Amino acid sequence: MKIRIDQQEIDVNPGETILEAARQNGINIPTLCYHEAFGGQGMCRMCMVEVKTAHSTNLVASCTYPINEVIEVHTSTPVIEKARRTIIALLYRTAPQSEFMKKLYQEYKCVENQLEINENERCILCRLCVRACEEIGSSAISAILRGTEKRISTPFDEASTVCIGCAACANICPTGAIELSQTPAGRTIWNRTFAVVTCQRCGQAFATREQLDYIAQHTGIKGSESKLCDDCRKKNLAAQIEQYAQ
Amino acid sequence: MDKILVVQPAKCTGCRTCELICSFTHTGEFNPEISRISVLTYEKVGFSVPMVCQQCGVAACMEVCPVGAIAKNNVTGAMEVQDSKCIGCKMCTIACPFGAIHYHAVNNIVSKCDLCGGDPACVKLCPSGAISYVEANAGSISKRKAFAAKFKNVFEEVS
Incomplete structure (x- = not known):
C-alpha cells in the first residue's frame, strides 16, 4: 500500500503504524514513551501527526495508529506544533525537577501555563519502566493511585518481593526519575536493598543474587552463573590460555 | 557454512591495533575502552592474546x-x-x-563483536596475522576442537 508522509510517497504494509513507517523512511517524529523493544504505548502524545483520510482530518498518536487505508500524513504543521508545545508544557509542569523535560521545554519554546507545579517530581508517567519490568518478567511496578496523585511504584510502596534489582527501569527512564543507589552495602531501588554479589577477583559489585538466579533460570547455562565480573571472566580465561601456551 | 574468527596468540605482538580499529569502525573514535576486542598482555613472559566474542x-x-x-x-x-x-x-x-x-x-x-557484518576490521589491520577470518570447514573446526580439548578444565568451569 502506498501512502504519503510529508509529501513523500512511501510503501507500507497494512497494519504498520505511522511512526514505524515514517522512521523506516528517515522521517523523524519526536517521541517520549516509544521504545523499539515494546512498540507504541500512546501515553505521552508527543508523536501526534495530522492524518487526512477521504472523509476527515484528525490529530492522532502516530505510534499506535495502524495504517489500514490510503492516507496522507503531515508530521509538522502549525496545529501539530502547537499541540506538541502544549503537551511538553503540561509534562514539564508535571515533572519540573527533570533536567530532560526542562531542556525540551526550552527547546520547543513552550508558553507558560497556570497549572499547579508538582515541585519535587521528575516522572512524566510514560510507563517505559513499567513495560521494561514486564518484559523482564517481574512486573514489580505499575501506576498506582488515580488522578493527580497517580505515580509509579510497587504495590503499597512496599519493598517488592518480585523485583530482581536489575535497574532496567532506571536505565530506560527518559527523565531520570527512578532513584537508584549502589554502595558496597547493596543496591537500593524501589524501597528494597539488594545484597550485591562481588567479583571474587577484583571485588567490584557486579550483580544481585536475584539477577544470577534469573540468568541461571533463563539460559540453563551452568557457567553463566559466575562469581566473576565480565572483565575478570575475560582476564581469567586469558590467564588460562597464557598458562597453556607456556 | 559460517566463517569464524580464529585467534592465534603465538602470532600476537600485543600492539593493540585491533582494539583501535574496532573502536574506530564502530564509533568513529579511537578509544580502546569501548573496543569489542581486547588484548591481554603478560609482560613478564612476553605473551599477548586478543580476547573476542566466540559467537x-x-x-x-x-x-x-x-x-x-x-x-x-x-x-x-x-x-x-x-x-x-x-x-x-x-x-x-x-x-x-x-x-x-x-x-x-x-x-x-x-x-x-558483530564480525563487522562479515568483514572484520581487526583481521584486515592486524599486522602480524594473529586474527584471521576463515571458513568454518571440518579442518578449522577440528583445530578449534583440539585446542578446546586442551582447555577442558577451563571450559568445564565456564560452560
Whole structure:
C-alpha cells in the first residue's frame, strides 16, 4: 500500500503504524514513551501527526495508529506544533525537577501555563519502566493511585518481593526519575536493598543474587552463573590460555 | 557454512591495533575502552592474546535478553546487539561465560563483536596475522576442537 508522509510517497504494509513507517523512511517524529523493544504505548502524545483520510482530518498518536487505508500524513504543521508545545508544557509542569523535560521545554519554546507545579517530581508517567519490568518478567511496578496523585511504584510502596534489582527501569527512564543507589552495602531501588554479589577477583559489585538466579533460570547455562565480573571472566580465561601456551 | 574468527596468540605482538580499529569502525573514535576486542598482555613472559566474542552456538547473551535485542545475523552467524531495542538490564553482560559483552556508560549501550557484518576490521589491520577470518570447514573446526580439548578444565568451569 502506498501512502504519503510529508509529501513523500512511501510503501507500507497494512497494519504498520505511522511512526514505524515514517522512521523506516528517515522521517523523524519526536517521541517520549516509544521504545523499539515494546512498540507504541500512546501515553505521552508527543508523536501526534495530522492524518487526512477521504472523509476527515484528525490529530492522532502516530505510534499506535495502524495504517489500514490510503492516507496522507503531515508530521509538522502549525496545529501539530502547537499541540506538541502544549503537551511538553503540561509534562514539564508535571515533572519540573527533570533536567530532560526542562531542556525540551526550552527547546520547543513552550508558553507558560497556570497549572499547579508538582515541585519535587521528575516522572512524566510514560510507563517505559513499567513495560521494561514486564518484559523482564517481574512486573514489580505499575501506576498506582488515580488522578493527580497517580505515580509509579510497587504495590503499597512496599519493598517488592518480585523485583530482581536489575535497574532496567532506571536505565530506560527518559527523565531520570527512578532513584537508584549502589554502595558496597547493596543496591537500593524501589524501597528494597539488594545484597550485591562481588567479583571474587577484583571485588567490584557486579550483580544481585536475584539477577544470577534469573540468568541461571533463563539460559540453563551452568557457567553463566559466575562469581566473576565480565572483565575478570575475560582476564581469567586469558590467564588460562597464557598458562597453556607456556 | 559460517566463517569464524580464529585467534592465534603465538602470532600476537600485543600492539593493540585491533582494539583501535574496532573502536574506530564502530564509533568513529579511537578509544580502546569501548573496543569489542581486547588484548591481554603478560609482560613478564612476553605473551599477548586478543580476547573476542566466540559467537556461541547457544549464546547465553541472546538467551537471556528479555526483549530480543540480541539476534543472530543469519548471513555472518554473529550475535548482534540492536541498540535501539536494548532496555539496559545488563543481564547479557553477567550471563556471558567469556566476558565478551560489556556495558559502556559513555554511550549507554552494551557492545560485543558483530564480525563487522562479515568483514572484520581487526583481521584486515592486524599486522602480524594473529586474527584471521576463515571458513568454518571440518579442518578449522577440528583445530578449534583440539585446542578446546586442551582447555577442558577451563571450559568445564565456564560452560
